[in-house]
Amino acid sequence: MNKHFEKTRKTNHIARPAARVLLIAFVGLLLSGTTLAADTRVITDMLDRQVTVPERVERVICSGSGCLRLLVYLQAQDRVVAVDSAEKGGLPFSVEARPYAVAHPELQALPLFGEFRGHDNPELIAALSPRPQVIFKTYAARDGGAESLFAKTGIPVxxxxxxxxxxxxxxLDRSLRIMGQVLGIEDRAGAVIAFFDxxxxxxxxxVKTVADADRPTTYIGGLAQRGGHGFASTEPAYAPFVFLSARNVAGKLAKSGKGDSHAVxxxxQLLMWNPEILFLDISSAKLQAGANGLEELRSDPAYQALTxxxxxxxxxxxxxxxYTQNFESIFANAYFIGKTLYPGAFADIDPMTRAEEIAVFLNGGPAFAAINQGYDNLGFAKIVLP
Incomplete structure (x- = not known):
């Protein structure tokens, strides 16, 4: 009996320190968890997902069409640690026409993390050094994969x-605000939204007081849509025409619902409409034969018959x-188109000067003169059609 008691006493003597160690370790884990919680926060993304992100986000990547453009608008390009193939010449265009990319050529030198249009490479992302703390992903509802990408990389998406x-x-506004919230630059997001407004x-x-009789009919052709197209390609809800209440002959083709509907x-039909003034998106002017809107206007008998x-x-x-819509180009185009259609209402505007002012505010530097050189200075110019 005494021997059994002595054995039990010794066992308890050994067990108590072990229990204390386990207790201390457990308390440490709790404290550690509390510290981690204090260093993170939860935001709601555009998919209505609750995403836990670090309290301070200094390193990110941008996946999907236009994502990096929005980040540059927020003046956060210095937080980008890698880019997709679009930033390394992977787009199907021979001339660069994204003002943000022209203003920030240094982005091309960053490591590659995947292909354009949101085709990410989890292995490349996981191998990045420094490692991104957050992945921003535009068109997330369409492209999917946010949860899968998080599972494969361990990085909040x-x-x-x-x-x-x-x-x-x-x-657009909500996307900018979410990015601003994650990055801790809500004021800049608000400033960009106010600038657009x-x-x-x-x-x-x-244009509010321009009489209907002074509004010529018009048409925009050669618009790109997931690749280049010829002069038949247009947007019935082309934003510059919307802002200017222009008499867009293709406007009746606009589809109900969301989005600027594309049309061919x-x-x-164009001959029947016979618009008084035509605009050509110069992205079409550098395409191969058969899709080159400029060459079509110069050589196609049907287009040559237009007044x-x-x-x-x-x-x-x-x-x-x-790589989806260039918002700075849309506004810049609107001022040029406005001056062309309603010169009296835009008498005080020099379109190229205004374009560069827009580029400087959004991207931190001018871009349109440089882009224009790549397009033979066709931007904001009357196009000669022999």
Missing amino acids: VGLGYGDLTRNRQE GLAADLERR VSKE AVKKGRVFGVFPYNF
Whole structure:
């Protein structure tokens, strides 16, 4: 009996320190968890997912069309640690026409993490050094894979939309605000949104009193849409025309619902409309034969029969879609188109000067003159069609 008691006493003597060690370790884990919780926060992304991100986010990557453009607008390009193939010459265009990329050529030198349009490579992402703390992903609802990418990399994925400047403006604003919240730069996100609001209001104010009789019919052709297209390619809800209340002959083709609907117009239909003034998206001017809008205008008998072509009323504007919409180009084009359609309402505007002012605010540097050189200075110019 005494021996049993002595054995039990010794066992308990050994067990008590072990229990204390386990207790201390458990308390340490609790404290550690509390510390981690204090260093993180939860945000709601565009997919209505609750995403836990670090309290301070200094290193990110941007996946998906236009994602890096939005980040540059927020002046956070110095936090990018890698880029997709679009930033390394992977787009199907021979001339760069993204103002943010022109203003920040240093982005090309960053490591590669995947292909453009959101085709990420988890292995490349996991191997990045320094490692990103957050992955921003535009068009997340369409492209999917946010949860899968998080599972494969262990890096929080914040799903975003992209939106546009007209019917999906709320989606654009919300995406900017979410990025600003994650990065701790909400004030800059608000400033960008206010800047867009101010430009739109200025354009609408200028044309408000233009009489219907002084509004010529017009058409924009050669718009890119997931690749380049010829002069038949247009946007019935082309944002510059919307801001200017222009008489867009293709406007009746606009589809109900969300998004700027893309359309391909037959030559016969365009001849029937016979718009008074034509605009060419100059992205089309560098495409191969059969898709080159400029060459079509110069050589196709159907287009040559248009009154605007005969009278020399064809003008070049900067690329609208280039790895999705160039918002700075859209506003810049709106001022040039406004001055072309309603010169009296824009008498105080030099379109190229205004374009560079927009680029400087959004991207931190000018870009349009450099882009124009790559397109033979067709932007904001009357196009000669012999």
